[in-house]
Structure formats: structure tokens, C-alpha cells
Amino acid sequence: MKPVLDVTAVSMNFGGLRALNEVQLEVRSGEIVALIGPNGAGKTTFFNCITSIYTPTEGEVWFTPRGGARTKVNGIKPNLVTALGMARTFQNIRLFKNMSVLENVMIARHCRTKSGILGALLRSPAVRREEKEIVDRSYELLKYMGLNKFYKELACNLPYGAQRRLEIARALATEPTLLLLDEPAAGMNPQETESLKHMVFKIRDEMDMAILLIEHDMSMVMSISERIYVMEYGCLIASGTPTEISSDPRVIKAYLGEEAHA
Amino acid sequence: MNELRKSFLVSLWFMFLTFPIMVIRVNTVEKIVVWRWENMAMIGIGSFVLSFVWRWAIRRKEASDAVAASGQKKTGRMAELAENPSLTNSLKALFLVGFLVTPWLVTTYQTNILISFLLYVVLGLGLNVIVGVAGLLFLGHAAFYAIGAYSYALLNQYFGLGFWFALPLGGVFAALAGIALAFPVLRLRGDYLAIVTLGFGEIVRLLLENLSDITGGPSGISNIPRPGFFDIKLSVADANIYIYYIVLALAIITIIAVSRLKDSRIGRALQALREDEVACEAMGIDRVGVKVMAFGLGTAWAGFAGVIFAAKTTFINPASFTFFESAIILSIVVLGGMGSNLGVILGSAFLVLLPEYLRAFSEYRMIMFATAMVLMMVFRPQGLIPAKGRTYTVDDPDLVTADGGANK
Numbered sequence: 001m002k003p004v005l006d007v008t009a010v011s012m013n014f015g016g017l018r019a020l021n022e023v024q025l026e027v028r029s030g031e032i033v034a035l036i037g038p039n040g041a042g043k044t045t046f047f048n049c050i051t052s053i054y055t056p057t058e059g060e061v062w063f064t065p066r067g068g069a070r071t072k073v074n075g076i077k078p079n080l081v082t083a084l085g086m087a088r089t090f091q092n093i094r095l096f097k098n099m100s101v102l103e104n105v106m107i108a109r110h111c112r113t114k115s116g117i118l119g120a121l122l123r124s125p126a127v128r129r130e131e132k133e134i135v136d137r138s139y140e141l142l143k144y145m146g147l148n149k150f151y152k153e154l155a156c157n158l159p160y161g162a163q164r165r166l167e168i169a170r171a172l173a174t175e176p177t178l179l180l181l182d183e184p185a186a187g188m189n190p191q192e193t194e195s196l197k198h199m200v201f202k203i204r205d206e207m208d209m210a211i212l213l214i215e216h217d218m219s220m221v222m223s224i225s226e227r228i229y230v231m232e233y234g235c236l237i238a239s240g241t242p243t244e245i246s247s248d249p250r251v252i253k254a255y256l257g258e259e260a261h262a
Numbered sequence: 263m264n265e266l267r268k269s270f271l272v273s274l275w276f277m278f279l280t281f282p283i284m285v286i287r288v289n290t291v292e293k294i295v296v297w298r299w300e301n302m303a304m305i306g307i308g309s310f311v312l313s314f315v316w317r318w319a320i321r322r323k324e325a326s327d328a329v330a331a332s333g334q335k336k337t338g339r340m341a342e343l344a345e346n347p348s349l350t351n352s353l354k355a356l357f358l359v360g361f362l363v364t365p366w367l368v369t370t371y372q373t374n375i376l377i378s379f380l381l382y383v384v385l386g387l388g389l390n391v392i393v394g395v396a397g398l399l400f401l402g403h404a405a406f407y408a409i410g411a412y413s414y415a416l417l418n419q420y421f422g423l424g425f426w427f428a429l430p431l432g433g434v435f436a437a438l439a440g441i442a443l444a445f446p447v448l449r450l451r452g453d454y455l456a457i458v459t460l461g462f463g464e465i466v467r468l469l470l471e472n473l474s475d476i477t478g479g480p481s482g483i484s485n486i487p488r489p490g491f492f493d494i495k496l497s498v499a500d501a502n503i504y505i506y507y508i509v510l511a512l513a514i515i516t517i518i519a520v521s522r523l524k525d526s527r528i529g530r531a532l533q534a535l536r537e538d539e540v541a542c543e544a545m546g547i548d549r550v551g552v553k554v555m556a557f558g559l560g561t562a563w564a565g566f567a568g569v570i571f572a573a574k575t576t577f578i579n580p581a582s583f584t585f586f587e588s589a590i591i592l593s594i595v596v597l598g599g600m601g602s603n604l605g606v607i608l609g610s611a612f613l614v615l616l617p618e619y620l621r622a623f624s625e626y627r628m629i630m631f632a633t634a635m636v637l638m639m640v641f642r643p644q645g646l647i648p649a650k651g652r653t654y655t656v657d658d659p660d661l662v663t664a665d666g667g668a669n670k
Contacts, residue, residue: 078543079546088544096534097537099533102654103530107530107531107542107545116528117523120527134527139658148658152653
């Protein structure tokens, strides 16, 4: 399988602080990969680096969109990264709070549609058709995520779990090749986590998507991911299948502290 | 009893505060001090009564807030009526007819007031795109108004260009200036952006004031021709009515254009920018492009309005485009309801028409203005008519909405 995302020795410095140190990572198409590590290990910084919100100090991020050529994405604008086919959710939910649930998803169709100012003013048939297509496609995605009954509500009035799902729906609306989920199960109860797990499998299988996720819920990580990368203090300390990781001494040390291992 | 005590303390406090200005008066001619105790009594009684009214209003507001917080939707009769399309359409038609016939029924003076009302509607709607929809606090709108007005005046003076050529050009120049301003302020938000745009407004005004060789400096430009009407010489009153119709047409075009923009793909991108810049970029929206667009789309209308303003007054000078003007336009948007077109229209009616018709109280205008603003912020911070997002309808027979009812 060809790699969708290929990160070579990426480092990120904030002044004198090295938040990421030569992180190497690869996601192949159709794969679910998890990135784990204690708080402050640099996981979200890594996400911000590959989606170009930050420009990495060193190293390269290569991305191969579905049916496209291998492209270097570090240093280009974040919206172009999304247009290429990388969509993400945020750890601290970043919905467009005062807009309706449907509109939240509709905004994400922005980079897949093209009507401009003149089109908006004249409202030609082509523009109206596109608008209809945006509404239909967005609603379809809401239905897919089981959110359609909320479509008229304001995003900020949604229950917490539904807000997380709405973030995923919004990311899916950009038609990504690679979906990046930043702690999708944070704050969810066991039932919600279970249904989220099925959702992730469903998205991967039905939409032919590679998924990279950051997660703290170990039972979810172990059961969902094909491969796991472990970070600590900005460095990658281990990678491999869930079984390999769960028996890796360095990982146990990082998670449980010195004594547990000794 | 407790209430009475509170009000008593309030009135005591106000009597103490206003004592130096309301009670003591030094008669410098006879060198005696006049003690006007009757004023103190009046303030005492007045604040005693008002404090009751105030507490009642606050309680009422808190009660309604509690209702809103408990998630219950209030659908009053007004809201229901507003959703009836045949009613709103006939209302719109009624207003249109009303506006069309008014200039023939009222004096030139009244027509003039209506013209300035409509100009402020256009200005407010333009600013609403930037402040209300895109969420960028913008305090230099008068600068673009000035750019529009001076475009016409200067193009006419130096190149003899007529009104109809200058009208689109004024809009284009204002939009270009808006775009030029957008680039240096791309990273700024909120207060910082407000300060820079305020500065820009002053720069434009000072330039106009000091480039005396070109713009005539503080004495401005006079003898700007009124718009021509098929080479027919119109009397001042008729020309005024003609301008009224032009500005009415512009206002209607603005209303339609701005509301269409708001509901379009571009408009949604602008709203996303207001809500969350990082998420907006992560969803594939070009932050720079959208911000520049917001500035251009907002300032162009000020340019159009400026050209008409110059044609209407036939004389312009920098004093017409001070910071006060920007503040008024921003107040119109905030008072009316950010992001709401109907709100802006109502807001400009409030802030432009009321002061005109309450000329008798013009000495107290600023006090009333300030009081109105403070009361608005306390009791209705979302504006007279809060913006309502567009509601989309979808065809889905299986859908059961969250409140249990079937999809309408």
C-alpha cells in the first residue's frame, strides 16, 4: 500500500523550546493509525505542523491525495492543505458556534465549490444548482453522522457528543483523503465512545479514507488502530502494532513512570 | 420596605452628586451664592421614581433571560407574523410605494432628510458586511464615504466626468482603498483593528485637508453638478426629488445585493471568519482572500453613497467626513443589530430621522444618544432586530426534528 502521508524527521522549535524532535511518521491508504503519548508530548503540535497551521522548523511533510501526485505540504497555506485532501477536527471543539448545524457543514463545502461574488449577486441557474448541491450533500453527511434531526439548531446548542460528531461531519464535507482526528472521544461516555469507534470504521470502509487520530482512551486506541505511534517530550519513542506497543518497555515507562517498570 | 430604602439611598446619592452643579450657582455680578434647593428636591424625587423603574426593568430582563436559558423557544406573535411570506411581501410593497410617493407629498426639506436617511442605510448596510457578517470591528467607514465623494468632485473638476460615470468609479475607488487597507491589517482583530481603521479614517481626512492644491483643503470643493436628467435643466426642488429616486434605487439594490451575498458561499465564508479563524482556514477557506473581500464588499457601498452625497450637497469639504461620521455609522449597525439588514434600516431611522425631528431637543442630543446606547447595551445587546441565520429546508420524509415535531 502506498503512503498517503509521509513525514520525514519533522522538528518544530518555539524559540528555544523544541516541541517536536525529528518525528517520523507514515500513514498508508485505508489505514487507521493512532498517535498517543502523555499530555504535552507534542501530538497536537504535530497535527498543526502537518496541516500547515505551523510551519515546521525542519523536515518535510509529503502528502499524496487520492488520484493525485505526491506533494510537499509544509509551508503552504492551511486552506490549500485542506483543498488537497487533508481534513482535521480540533481537540477543543472549534465549531462555528452561532451558525446552524447545517451551515457548519455547508461552509466546509467551500473548497469544493466555486461560485464567486458575481454569482452570488446574480444568482444564475448554475449558482443555484451548486447551492442546492451544497445543501443536499451537507444534509446527507449530517444524516450519515446521525445528526440530521439537529440540522436547524445552532451548533452551540448541541450536546457535547453531537458537537464532536459535527466536527467530523464538517471535516468529511471537504472530501478528504486523510482524516485527522484530535482526541475525538474526549469527554464521551463509554457508549458514545463505542459508537464513535463504529463510526470511524464505517468512514474508513465506506469512504475509502486513511485516518490518523490522537487519543487518550487506550481501549479505543488498542481496538481501533492498525498501527500506533507513541510520543513523549516531542520525540517518537515507539511505533508498531497495538500488541507490540502494549508490551514495549519504553511505552510502559512513559505512561506509568519509572517504578512500574523497575 | 427594602425597596423603598434602596431607592431612598439612590436618590440621596444622586442629590449629593449633582449638588455642585444643580444647587450652587455663583452670581458673579452681585457676588453672591444662590442656593437652588428646589432643584435638589426635583432630582431627589426623580431619581427615587426612576430607580423603581430601573429595578423593575432589570427584573423583567432577568426573567426573560432565564426563560431563554432554559431552552424554551419563545415564538411570539411578531415572529410568527414575520415568517408569513405573503404578509412580509405585501408589507415590503407597501413600504416601497410609500417611499415612491413621499417626495411628491412633502417639502424639499423633508425630502432632504429622507435622502440622508437612505444614504445612511446604504452606508450602514455596507459596514454591516464588515462588522456584522465578517465580525471585523471597523471604525473608518467615513474615509470611504469621503473617497467616493471626492472621486466624483475631483473627476468632475479636472476631467469633467459626469455623475453617471463617477458613480461606479466612486464605488470602485472606495473598494480599492478598502482592499489596500485590508492587506496591512490582515493579522489584526478586535480592538487593534478598530484602532488602525480609525487611524486610516483620520489619515484620509487629513490628506484631504492638507493637499490643498488638489482638493481645495479645508474649504473643500464647491459647484459640483447635480446629476443630469437627459440634458433637461431641473429646478433645485426637482433635482432633489431626482436624487431621492437615485438614492432610493441604490438603497434597494444594496439591500438585495447584501442579503444575497450573505446567503451565498462567500457570505458563509465571511461568517465562518467571524466565528473562528483557525477552523475557517482548516475548512479550506482562504483567510486572506475572504478578509480582503469583506473589506472591498463593504467599502464599495460607502463609495457609491459618497458620490451621491457630493451630487446632493454640490459642496463637500473634509469636515463632513470626521470620525463622528464613522461612529454614527457604526452605531447604526450596532443599534440595529449586527448582521441584520432590517436592523440597519431601523437603526438609521433611529439615529438619522429622530434627531432631525427632535430638533427642539438638539441641545440634549448627545445626552439622549448616550443614554439610548447605554440602555441598549443593558437591555438589548443584540440590537433592535437581531440577525437571524438563514433557515434551509431539506426534503427528507424520515426526518423527525429535535423538538419532536415532524419536518415542515
